[in-house]
Amino acid sequence: MKIEHLLYDYLVETGISAASAAYINMFALLTAVLIIAFLIDFIIRKIIVQLFTQFTVKSKTNFDDLLVKNKVPRNIAHIIPLIFTLECTPLVFIDFQYIENIIQKGLEIFTIVLTLWIVRSLLNALKDYFKTLPRLKDKPIDSYIQVFMIFAWSFGFLSAFAILTGIEFIKFITTIGAASAVIILVFKDTILGFVASIQVSINDMVRIGDWITFEKFGADGDVIEINLSTVKVQNFDKTITTIPTYSLISDSFKNWRGMADSNGRRLKRSLNIKLNSIHYLSEKEVSDFKKIQSITAYLETRQADIDSYNKHQNINKELLLNGRNLTNIGVFRKYIETYIENHSGTNKEMMIMVRQLAPGTQGIPLEIYAFSNDKRWKNYEYIMSDIFDHIIAAVPYFNLEIFELPSNTNFINPKQ
Incomplete structure (x- = not known):
């Protein structure tokens, strides 16, 4: 007497019909197999994960840590209960050949999926590990992994389709190869869109x-x-x-x-200063600029350093060109930077810079580079306009001029 027929024989002896006894026997065996499989899966998973975790603590390399992080041991633990279920399937459905074929195919497809899970988690662990190696930090590791996974998923999909259709895998691949030219031609846009959708999603x-x-x-x-x-x-x-x-x-x-x-939205805009308005500052101009409160301390400290240097080097200051000097555009740059640093609309934790760009036919560009603390479009534009309203109005106070192309009114003779 076979063990899988013990319950069946007992039910028949009690007077239950053979068909009903067969169904009850099947459901009882299926329940028992599922419970045992879940228990095996739970126990094996706990044991393997625990062993890996203990090993990672003692190991000097971080690769095993990445294996645990990417769930490689957890996925591997599913193999044993899957094998157990595959072996028990013929016993559970011994009287139901049709159902056995369906379940068998389903388990074979799940085997393919589980294999892909293990491969994916292993590749992710390798990817994370390779990124920690200095010599591979500039290599496109993600691209290599993605290409390999595309082939793996394609192979898995074709294998699953061959199992469902009952066609031999080699014959199935040969048939697909012969029809691929027609498929690519007819579904070109769909295929490109599908591939693009996967890449857009993954990346x-x-x-x-x-x-x-x-x-x-x-x-x-x-x-x-x-x-x-x-x-x-x-x-x-x-x-x-x-x-x-x-x-x-x-x-x-x-x-x-x-x-x-991010924490801010970039402000990047420049003013074109006329080159012939740039000059060294005289003592009187420096004294006048000290009235601008935001740069008073800067001018006093900077001018003291310059005077000390010129005196130590015995510089003849009858000519401003000699020695070190302040310029009106340099002081203006410092003023703009100080103004932006104190502006309520800028993010003080992000870069704030005022710099000169290369001189051109329209003067010398003075670029403001900063970040607003409000990223909403309307508020961002308001902050930028507010800053440049002030800066443009401040230009004449530093004896500078903004370059602009002449309009018709510039050519009108005022005497006429």
């Missing part, structure tokens, strides 16, 4: 709600929809721009999420 390139700028398609606004073939962007003028999904990985675009997630 976290774009999310719904992100503000992106895509000059090639005239898009500048918020992403409102991402699907297999297109990405919809609602521009700030409320128009809708549709972008092919594949373009997100084939062309260049700007995603403003980094700015939105």
Whole structure:
């Protein structure tokens, strides 16, 4: 008497029909197998994870820590209960061949999925480990891992499809190869969109709600929809721009999420100062500039250092060119920097810089580089305008001039 038929024989002897006894026997065996499988899985998982954890504490390398972090031991622990379930399936469904075939195929497909889980977690652990190695920090490790996983998932998908259809794997691959040319031609856009969607998702390139700028398609606004073939962007003028999904990985675009997630939004704008308005400062001008409260302390300290240097070097100051001197544009730069540092709309923890750019045909650009503490568009523009309103109005106080191209009124003879 077989053990799998003990309950069946007992039920038949008690007067229950053979068909009913077979079903009851099947459900009883299935329940027992599932309970035992879950218990085995729980025990094995606890043992393996515990052993790995203890090993990582004693080990000097951090690779085993990364294996635990990426759940490699946990995934490996599922192998033993899966093997147990596969071996018990013929016993559970001994009287139900059709159901046994379905369950058997399902378990084989789950074996493929489990294998992919283990491979993925192992590759993620390798990726994290390689990134800790100095000689590999500048290598595109993510790209290599992604390519390998694409092949692994493709192989797993084809294997699962071959199991479902009952076709031999080699024959199935041969058939797919012969039809691939037609499939690629007919479903080119869909395939490209599908691949792009996977890459966009894996690399976290774009999310719904992100503000992106895509000059090639005239898009500048918020992403409102991402699907297999297109990405919809609602521009700030409320128009809708549709972008092919594949373009997100084939062309260049700007995603403003980094700015939105940061602590400030960049202010970067310059003024063009006329070159012939720049000069050394006389003692009288320095004295007059000391009346500007925000740079009084700076001028006193700076001028004292310059005077000390010139005196120590016996510099003849009858000519301003000799020795060290303050210039009106240098003092103006310091004033702008101090003003921005004290402005309520700027983020003091991020970079604040005022610098000169290369002189050109329109004077010398004086660039302001800072970050606003409010990233909302309207408020950001208000902060930028408020800063430049003040700076532009302050230019004449430093005996400087802003360059601008002449208008028609500049050519009108005032005597006429």
